[in-house]
Amino acid sequence: MKVISLINQKGGVGKTTLGLSLAARWHLSGKSVAVIDADPQKSAVFWKEQQSSDSRLSGVDVYSVGLPSEIRSSKNLDVDYVIIDTPGTDQMMTRSAVNISDAILIPVQPSSFDVRASAPTVQAALATGKPTAYVVNRFVHQSQLGRDVMTSLRKTPARLILKAMGQYQAFARAVGEGETPSTMFPGTTASQNVEAVGKAIDEWLQE
Template sequence: MKIITLMNQKGGVGKTTLALSLAARWHLMGHSVSIVDADPQRSAVFWKKQQAVDSKLAEIDVYSVKLPAEIRGSRNLKSDYVIIDTPGTDKMIVRSALNASDALLIPVQPSSLDVQASAPSVQTALASGKPTVYLVNRYVSQTQLGKDVMHSLQHTPARVLRKAMGQYQAFPRSIGLGETPSTMFSGGAASRNIEAVGQAVDTWLEACHEEG
């Protein structure tokens, strides 16, 4: 079992969208997946409630948690992958997620302000001693801003995932219906992007395992 926490004290960086996208990919590959929704907005729980009973993603379990002890209980789940979607400001919940996790993903949008606002989360993650990586989200390729931010991230203490998640209408359209682009728009640009990012995450997790 691998427990991966998505964290960033900066709100609106797309933690839940990334959590759902990665969960769907791993599930469609044949792995068992659980999502632990620790965010008060309960977006992952809402996603599950919108899902049709015959969805290909129906076997993804989503748990709503409010207490640090419930976060610690993630270790008792029997899934191949457990993804913890954290709030931005609840330090006790985030700390419990850090302690329970095997690896930490920090989504960040491609802007210098977002990178700066994410710095405290990176420091907290690195201080935990857990493998930590930036995952750039809503990246628009071939823009100077995106290139500049990707370059600046290379000089931060955390690693940067070699693939970035782009910005596609397929994300809100599918997630609002309890799906993801991998099921609703299979083979489309967003689906291919999820696969590329997922492969990069897999490679990173394998490297972390070999190093640790």
């Protein structure tokens, strides 16, 4: 089993969107996946509630966790992947999630404000000695800003996943229905993007 936490003290960077997209991709490839929703906003729980019972993602279980002490029981789940979706600001919760994780993903948007705001998160993650990687989210195709941010993130001590998540409405539309681009918009650029990012993350996890 691999436990992966999505963290970033900044909100709205795509922790939940990336977490659910990865969960869907692994599930569709035949792996068993559980999502732990440790954020009081309960976006992943909401995602599950919106899902129709005949969804191809009905096998992805979402568990709600309210206290940092409850996180540890995720280790008892009998699945291939546990994805922990954390709140931005609750440091105790994030620390508990990181403590039981095998790897840490830090979504970040391509802006200097966002990169700067993620610095304490990255430092805390690296201090654990666990594999830690940035994933750029909402990358605008062929944008100079996107390229500049990718270049600057490659120089930090954290790993950078070299495939970025693009800015696609399909992400927001699909998660509102308990789906992801992989199931709701198969064959589109957005679903190919999830596949490419997921593959790059798989390669990193297997190192």
